[in-house]
Amino acid sequence: MAKIAFILLCHKDPDAIINQATRLTAAGDCMSIHFDARSKPEHFQKIRDALKDNPNVTFARKRIKCGWGAWSLVQATLYAVEAAVEAFPRATHFYMVSGDCMAIKSAEYAHDFLDREDVDYIESFDYFGSDWIKTGMKEERLIYRHFFNERKYKKLFYASFNLQKRLGLARDIPHDIQVQIGSQWWCLRRRTIEWILEFTRKRKDVMRFFRTTWIPDETFFQTLVRHIIPANEIRTRTLTFLMFTDYGMPVTFYNDHYDLLLSQDFLFARKISPEAHVLKRRLGDLYAAEGAEFQISNEGRSLFKFLTGRGRTGHRFAPRFWEKESTLGRERELLIIVAKKWHIGKRFAERIKKVTNVPMIQYLFDESSCPMPDLGGIQNSIGKRTRHRRALMRMLFDYYDTDRLIICMDPNNMDLMRDFFSDRSQTKLIEVESHFSDEYLLGHAMRVGLAGENTPQETIDRLLPTIRSDVMSESDTIRDEGFEGYFRISENGSSEMNTRALARFLTIPEDRAREIAETDHLFAD
Template structure:
């Protein structure tokens, strides 16, 4: 059975560290602690005294003053790893955690999970080919030497880099290493850890290289593991659940996140708020519990993005440069059908095309697989279609050799609507107002990843009103925009009533509009 030696990097909250050590070791696992040398000596002495009689706890022999982005973080980690290897010969796995991490599964589940596959868990992506680094310097992290901390010595940090550039002091990356990058929260087998420690003693040149790179805790272990372990024995993922906001800050979890955390496909979570005492108590008790069945739905990130996105409706204040001089054409007419239920929008679009011979295209800005003619590549992805929206529509008018074209849009595309209405062409809008049952919203949540088959029922029941409210909010935004030539069909209205706005939208007689509005199963789910 797996026996885990947790490698704990910490710098604060000694009471929480003591509780974490007692909780983890009570389940038969081990803990090796590195406590930042910058922290209070009294806090370190408190931890040592409280855990002195626990044979399953070890301490790094050397305490390092750690700084974010510095080699000192790797140095402190290696010190704790070395102490763990020496103190716990029965440990099969070494799992990196921080003082802000907590288990979100039971010890029983965690051990069974690690026993299931003889592999290492570590994010390990190609440094240069992947898009893991979103902003800031990239190659400069490696080819220049970094002696100053960017957060505490900003001027020295950037001045040093600039002078190295001017003097041509870029260095070579070791020839036999493919630099990898990923999260610092890994779980490695004992054999892998022993190989790494042996490598650190043998390859002093590599150690010197990483010692002056920037943010080496994201590259050091990630590179060495990929260098030593076959691909088939690496799972390129972390077992610690963490999320970041749009501002690059880690998301903090509180008392009401308990059910969400348990349903994620991870063993630990970071960061747990120090104030979330009830959450800490419940997660702590969970680790020692046996026989718990976890329903993994893994919707945490998509749910977070959905909830954060509500209320953050932004607008562009200037046209894109590729749109500045493009127009669909003054004599052309764009007909837009707005429907949240895509199957309803598609059915109506098919009947319109049948009855009027107006060329129609379904959700081209919402659905990647929408059938489109070859327009030289501009149509290949939703991103390209949206970026070059006016050019795309102009080409579609030309392709179909028409001055009237109909498309479907999801109601969350207010930005697109504003842009089309700002064009010299005539734009007409028909919104289809439908009813949303709880069952349909439940299915919608599963289709877009907000919920899974194993999402707890109480979580779904809380989510349904929020999603329904979001639908109404999207519709209200469109109506508040007060677009010209805007019409509304309602599922609850009769075909004769709906024929009136439909006739105006299509500029056809009401008799023909009634035939379209009477389409069989138009609103059927």
């Protein structure tokens, strides 16, 4: 059976560390602690005194001062790992945690999970081939030597870096290793840890290289594991659930996140707020629980992205000059069908095409699989279609040799609507208003990853009103925009009302508009 040795790097809140160590070791696991040498000596002494009689707790034999992005974080980890290997010969797995981490599953569940597969869990993506690094230095982290901490000695850090660039002092990466990158929150088997320690003793050249790289805690263990362990024994993921905001800051969890955390396919989570006392107590009790069952839905990240995105109007950056100066053409007419229920929007558009013979493209800015003619590659992805929307529309008008074109659009595409209505061409929009049942909204939430089959009912009950409000606010935003040439048909509207709106939208006689408005099962789900 799995026995976990937790590797804890920490620098504050001694009471929380004592509680964390007590909870995790009470279930039979063990812990090796490195407490930052920069921190107050009395805090470290308090931790030592509180845990000195706990046989499942040990401490790194050497404490060092740690700095963000520096080698010291890796060295502190290695000191704690060495102490754990020696103190806990029966530990089967070594799990890296911080003082802000807490278990979101029971020890029983965690042990069973680790026993299922004889593998290591660590993010390890190709350093140069992946897009793990979004901004800032990339190759420069490795090929130049970084002797100063960027946060503490910013001027010296960049002065040293720029001097090396000017003098051409770039160095080679050790020829036999392929640098990997990923999260520092890993869980490795004992054999892997022992091989890593042996590697550090034998390969002094690799150790010298990593000591002067920048942010090595994202590359050192990730590279070594991939170097010494077969790929089929590595799961490229972390077992610690963490999320980041749009600004690159870790998301903090509070008391009301308990149900969400338990439903994620992870064993731990970070960061738990220091003020979330109820959450800490409930998670602490959970780790020692027996027979606990967990319904995994794993919608946490998509749900967070959805909820934080609500209310943002999302104005686009200044238009590129070739878009600003381009036009679809004064003589052309773009007819936009806006429908949240795509199947109804498509059915409506098909019926209009059949009655009017106007060319139609369905949700081209929302659905990558939307059938499109070959336009030289601009049609290949939603990103390209959106970036070059006016050029795309001109090409579609030319392709169909028409001055009238119908497209379908989701109501969340306000930037696109504004852009098309600002063009010198004639643009009209008709909104298809449908009824949204709870069942439909739940299905929508599942389709877009906001919920799963095992999402707790309590979460669903809180989520559905939010989604309904979001759908309604999209419609309100369109109406508030005051577009000239805006029309609406409604599932609850009369045939006469819908017929008049269609006749004006399509500029056709009312008898032909009635054919469309009275289409059988037009609004059926």
